[in-house]
Amino acid sequence: MMHYDGFLYQFRLDSQRVHTFAMFFQESSDSDSDFEEELELLALATLLTKQRKRRRYWIHPVNRKRENRGEFHCLVKELESDAEKFHQYFRMSKAQFEEIHRLIEEDIKKIRTKFRKPIGTKERLAVCLRFLATGNSYRSLAFSYRMGFSTVKIIVEEVCTAIWKNLAPIVMPKPTEQTWREIEKGFEKIWHFPNCLGSLDGKHINLICPINAGSTYFNYKNEHSIVLLGLVDAHYRFIIVDVGAYGRNSDGGIYQESLMGKMFENCQLNVPPNKPLSQNTEPLPYTIVADAAFPLKTYLLKPYSKVKLVNNDANKNFNYRLSRARRTVENAFGILRARFRVFQEPLQVQPNMADKIVLAACCLHNLLTQNTQETEEILTDEIQVHNSGFVDIGPLHRNPSQEATQVREAFKNYFVSSEGQVPWQIQAIRQSRTRYN
Numbered sequence: 070m071m072h073y074d075g076f077l078y079q080f081r082l083d084s085q086r087v088h089t090f091a092m093f094f095q096e097s098s099d100s101d102s103d104f105e106e107e108l109e110l111l112a113l114a115t116l117l118t119k120q121r122k123r124r125r126y127w128i129h130p131v132n133r134k135r136e137n138r139g140e141f142h143c144l145v146k147e148l149e150s151d152a153e154k155f156h157q158y159f160r161m162s163k164a165q166f167e168e169i170h171r172l173i174e175e176d177i178k179k180i181r182t183k184f185r186k187p188i189g190t191k192e193r194l195a196v197c198l199r200f201l202a203t204g205n206s207y208r209s210l211a212f213s214y215r216m217g218f219s220t221v222k223i224i225v226e227e228v229c230t231a232i233w234k235n236l237a238p239i240v241m242p243k244p245t246e247q248t249w250r251e252i253e254k255g256f257e258k259i260w261h262f263p264n265c266l267g268s269l270d271g272k273h274i275n276l277i278c279p280i281n282a283g284s285t286y287f288n289y290k291n292e293h294s295i296v297l298l299g300l301v302d303a304h305y306r307f308i309i310v311d312v313g314a315y316g317r318n319s320d321g322g323i324y325q326e327s328l329m330g331k332m333f334e335n336c337q338l339n340v341p342p343n344k345p346l347s348q349n350t351e352p353l354p355y356t357i358v359a360d361a362a363f364p365l366k367t368y369l370l371k372p373y374s375k376v377k378l379v380n381n382d383a384n385k386n387f388n389y390r391l392s393r394a395r396r397t398v399e400n401a402f403g404i405l406r407a408r409f410r411v412f413q414e415p416l417q418v419q420p421n422m423a424d425k426i427v428l429a430a431c432c433l434h435n436l437l438t439q440n441t442q443e444t445e446e447i448l449t450d451e452i453q454v455h456n457s458g459f460v461d462i463g464p465l466h467r468n469p470s471q472e473a474t475q476v477r478e479a480f481k482n483y484f485v486s487s488e489g490q491v492p493w494q495i496q497a498i499r500q501s502r503t504r505y506n
Contacts, residue, residue: 128185135215141192159195160202160408161437169232169436170194172239176231177224188216188224196221197228201430204411226422229429237428240435241307246339253341253355255303260394261491262358263346263483267300267308268398269359269369271323273316273460275415276423286420288316290460293415295423296323299431300357301398306435309338312427313420324363333357333368340368346480347488353479358394365469367476385498386490387481405434 136142148155155163170191177194179187196214199205200221205213207221214221244252249266256265273294279286286293294316300309311329324330332338343352356370365371372388373381406412409430416423483489 129217132215132217139192139215140213141195145195158202159198161198161433165437166194166198169236169433172235173228173231176234177227188220193224193228197225197232197429200225201409201411201426201433204409204413206417226425229425232429232432233425236432236436240432241310244308244339246341249339249341249355252302252308256394259303260397262390262394263489264344264353264355264480265358265394266340266355267302267357268395269298269300269324269357269363270395270398270402271296271298271362272402274312274412274423274427275460276420277415277417279420282420284317286316288460292316292460294460295420295427297427298324298327298329299398299401300329301401303397304438305397305401305404306438307401307431310428310431312431313424346483347486350483351479353476356476356480358391360395365473365477367470367473369473370477370480373477382495382498383481383485386484386494387477389494389498390484390491401434404438405430408434408437 145158148158149163152163155166159166161169173194174190177190181187192214196210196216199213200207200210207218207225210216211218211221216224242248252266253264256267257263273288273290273292274297275292275294276286278293282293286295288294295312296314296316296318298311298314299307302308309329311327314323314327318326333340340355343354345352354367356368358370361371361374363369363371370391372391373384377384378388411426411430416426418426484494
């Protein structure tokens with residue numbers, strides 16, 4: 070028969086269980102073999118039962134002082150009386166903070182019980198916004214706000230989810246035909262590029278090595294990443310975002326396999342019918358502009374390769390005009406990472422959480438970009454900040470269709486015509502003031 074004394078000691082059963090088990094064993098020691106077998110099974114079941122470690126505290130003594138000494142109840146309350154400092158702390162005004170809180174309050178509210186008081190909704194929002202604004206670790210925020218590590222982690226996830234759920238329909242709705250026409254007017258007026266529906270680009274967002282992911286997220290830069298595709302309007306606002314593609318995927322295939330790419334390919338985004346660039350010309354399709362990392366299509370224009378720029382001013386001129394329009398998406402990514410410094414370094418989270426952080430940040434970016442003056446200040450002062458959180462996707466080498474080539478040629482001819490040219494384009498080309506992709 071098994072030696073149960075050693076077994077009981079090994080698994081540190083509490084005194085009551087030890088006593089009960091010992092008495093039970095003593096009374097049954099002379100029983101038949103069936104009972105002995107059942108007793109051995111009982112011991113084995115106890116062996117397989119995990120002993121839960123008792124919590125030392127329900128709430129740590131340090132965190133019990135949260136409402137008196139926590140950062141939200143002390144520092145943030147003082148910042149409310151100073152608009153400039155409040156904006157520097159949260160990267161938004163107090164009115165914008167209150168508007169976001171109003172929209173997501175019901176989704177992040179917790180029920181109060183007789184055991185303890187829940188963390189308030191404004192405090193939850195403050196923790197999440199501070200995480201996005203600084204990129205501080207969960208542990209650092211936990212000490213600052215006097216919360217548990219797991220509490221901060223859960224708060225950030227829940228608030229990011231609520232922001233995407235409630236803000237996306239407002240600041241990033243599915244485009245209608247009228248929406249596309251308004252966007253096209255913006256590109257023609259500001260960037261002198263007609264029939265343009267947006268500027269497209271993609272970025273690898275670096276992560277720490279995901280758990281049990283193998284090489285799934287390992288990209289060509291020897292980093293782990295997910296991919297963010299963003300289509301941006303003339304005012305640096307995201308129209309559509311697609312996030313979550315594996316970093317290991319070929320950069321040329323990321324767009325092809327994305328939901329955005331498939332919807333454009335299948336004409337599911339309410340794009341208006343073709344429109345002529347000028348009078349007495351053939352109607353041309355509405356297009357989006359992108360760099361060499363994307364395929365050339367009738368609805369997607371990319372620059373001419375360097376080989377086709379030699380002694381060809383018309384092609385150089387097209388690349389210059391396309392580069393000016395593409396500036397909006399580059400600026401949008403620059404503003405995003407300058408405003409939310411969580412993207413300055415690889416994200417210290419797992420891929421599913423990274424998706425939620427990126428989507429929430431894009432929504433907040435659209436909401437905050439309504440302030441034109443603030444956006445220009447970020448572009449001027451902070452857009453050149455070095456970071457390792459974003460990495461460009463690589464170039465795509467693929468033969469375009471003949472129809473797509475003809476569309477690009479038509480735009481090129483328009484840009485060198487008397488109706489389509491701008492006064493400074495020739496001088497810009499000759500002085501090499503732009504970079505051709």
